[in-house]
Amino acid sequence: MSAAPSTGFRTTTRTLAEIEVGEELPALALPLTRTLIVSTAIASRDYQDVHHDAALAVERGSKDIFMNILSTNGLVGRYVTDWAGPGAVLTDVNIRLGAPNYPDDTMTLTGTVTARDEAADARGRGAVEVAVRGANGLGDHVTGTVRLLLPAGGGR
Amino acid sequence: MSAPVDLDARLQSFVGQSTGPATRGQDPVNQPMIRHWVEAMGDHNPVYVDDEAARAAGFSGVIAPPTMLQAWIMRGLRVSQEADEARASGRAPADAPNEQLMGLLDRAGFTSVVATNCDQHYERPLVLGDRLEATSTIDGVSTEKTTSLGVGHFITTRIDFRDQDGHLVATMRFRILKFKPGTGPAAPAERPKRPRPALTQDNAFFFEGAKQHKLLIQRCTACGTLRHPPRPSCAACRSFEWDAVEASGRGTLYSFVVNHYPQVPAFDYPLVVALVELDEGTRLVANVSGITPETAAIGMAVECGFEDFDDDLSLPVFHPATATTPGASTGTTDQTGTS
Numbered sequence: 001m002s003a004a005p006s007t008g009f010r011t012t013t014r015t016l017a018e019i020e021v022g023e024e025l026p027a028l029a030l031p032l033t034r035t036l037i038v039s040t041a042i043a044s045r046d047y048q049d050v051h052h053d054a055a056l057a058v059e060r061g062s063k064d065i066f067m068n069i070l071s072t073n074g075l076v077g078r079y080v081t082d083w084a085g086p087g088a089v090l091t092d093v094n095i096r097l098g099a100p101n102y103p104d105d106t107m108t109l110t111g112t113v114t115a116r117d118e119a120a121d122a123r124g125r126g127a128v129e130v131a132v133r134g135a136n137g138l139g140d141h142v143t144g145t146v147r148l149l150l151p152a153g154g155g156r
Numbered sequence: 157m158s159a160p161v162d163l164d165a166r167l168q169s170f171v172g173q174s175t176g177p178a179t180r181g182q183d184p185v186n187q188p189m190i191r192h193w194v195e196a197m198g199d200h201n202p203v204y205v206d207d208e209a210a211r212a213a214g215f216s217g218v219i220a221p222p223t224m225l226q227a228w229i230m231r232g233l234r235v236s237q238e239a240d241e242a243r244a245s246g247r248a249p250a251d252a253p254n255e256q257l258m259g260l261l262d263r264a265g266f267t268s269v270v271a272t273n274c275d276q277h278y279e280r281p282l283v284l285g286d287r288l289e290a291t292s293t294i295d296g297v298s299t300e301k302t303t304s305l306g307v308g309h310f311i312t313t314r315i316d317f318r319d320q321d322g323h324l325v326a327t328m329r330f331r332i333l334k335f336k337p338g339t340g341p342a343a344p345a346e347r348p349k350r351p352r353p354a355l356t357q358d359n360a361f362f363f364e365g366a367k368q369h370k371l372l373i374q375r376c377t378a379c380g381t382l383r384h385p386p387r388p389s390c391a392a393c394r395s396f397e398w399d400a401v402e403a404s405g406r407g408t409l410y411s412f413v414v415n416h417y418p419q420v421p422a423f424d425y426p427l428v429v430a431l432v433e434l435d436e437g438t439r440l441v442a443n444v445s446g447i448t449p450e451t452a453a454i455g456m457a458v459e460c461g462f463e464d465f466d467d468d469l470s471l472p473v474f475h476p477a478t479a480t481t482p483g484a485s486t487g488t489t490d491q492t493g494t495s
Contacts, residue, residue, distance in 0.1 A: 039192075039196035074224065
């Protein structure tokens with residue numbers, strides 16, 4: 001019954017030393033169930049009917065219910081922290097929205113490390129920038145950039 | 157018709173205006189709402205639910221998922237319903253500046269709206285007990301832009317989130333496009349045409365054949381060897397003499413790739429690109445229909461059909477073989493395949 005299946009959440013935090021620009025994050029294929037779309041909308045306290053009432057969504061010109069933006073934010077953030085581990089500190093989640101996430105489709109999230117900064121803050125943490133794309137059967141649902149702070153790690 | 161300059165000036169007058177009084181989060185950052193969120197998102201990060209794990213990861217205690225930011229100031233079901241009822245019964249309060257801006261654009265014909273961007277910046281992780289307050293400002297209104305949806309204006313709203321001590325903890329910029337429906341450069345139904353094949357003296361016959369829904373294979377007239385892709389001379393006997401024969405259209409899926417990126421609007425994705433080995437022995441790269449990345453299997457029997465993409469382009473498209481025709485004329489062909 002879990003709304004969104006998890007794929008191997010990391011239990012240890014990645015360090016900057018382990019990460020190279022160009023590293024690809026493992027893809028995450030998320031089945032867009034009604035449960036996912038409705039439960040995430042309600043968890044974000046978004047009660048607009050187009051996110052949970054299919055008949056009203058159709059009446060308003062949509063082909064079905066569709067995912068709300070807050071949930072897209074949440075899934076993009078989760079995708080990156082799944083890869084980075086529990087100690088990652090997100091600083092920016094910038095997304096551009098495209099094709100709607102309708103039920104019975106799949107959104108596949110992919111990501112690539114696009115930048116790293118060894119001395120991003122005063123506490124000696126490094127920063128990583130990840131370009132994220134979430135594509136469904138209609139095209140890109142979301143493209144965006146996530147920035148996060150990670151421990152510098154040793155050995156370099 | 158009022159001059160657009162006029163409209164632009166009026167639109168710009170909204171920039172910098174607050175959209176109304178501060179919104180206070182109804183509840184402090186709390187564990188139950190976080191739990192609902194992480195369960196719905198399928199997020200297994202323990203720092204959102206387990207104090208010990210959060211401390212081990214370097215936080216002062218359980219933190220809220222950063223992307224949950226806006227949820228803390230959502231007005232919830234009751235207030236939304238009351239606002240809807242007030243609007244329906246004409247008891248709506250005077251329009252706030254953002255509603256006036258929307259009204260101005262509606263009257264100018266920019267009646268459709270789509271959200272385009274949401275940028276969140278976090279100054280620090282939110283922890284249990286934090287109380288948020290948000291103030292919202294119209295950050296920018298663009299001049300008229302031509303977009304794929306139509307002509308319109310981008311409106312950016314900035315929301316500043318402050319904690320119980322008045323410190324800025326996060327900023328969100330939310331951009332929408334207010335556009336005139338039906339003014340896009342091309343209706344979405346009109347797809348761009350497929351890229352044209354690069355025609356040469358050698359391969360033109362193949363595409364001419366496809367237009368007539370014939371799958372042709374180049375044949376050496378000196379030794380009879382079939383070859384594909386088309387090229388000037390026979391690899392077996394070096395002869396430059398050739399003609400073409402029509403293939404049976406039957407074959408097997410020799411290999412395939414699934415193209416995810418980059419996406420070209422003329423194609424449907426995920427795009428399965430097949431390498432088909434024809435019963436005659438040659439192989440060709442081709443489109444498929446009725447074969448998805450999940451159902452594609454190397455060795456599956458396929459049959460050739462044709463699709464007319466436009467007036468000038470027809471191509472072979474392979475689908476799963478319908479009638480099983482076991483051992484269909486494997487023949488005696490023992491050809492050099494393609495490279």
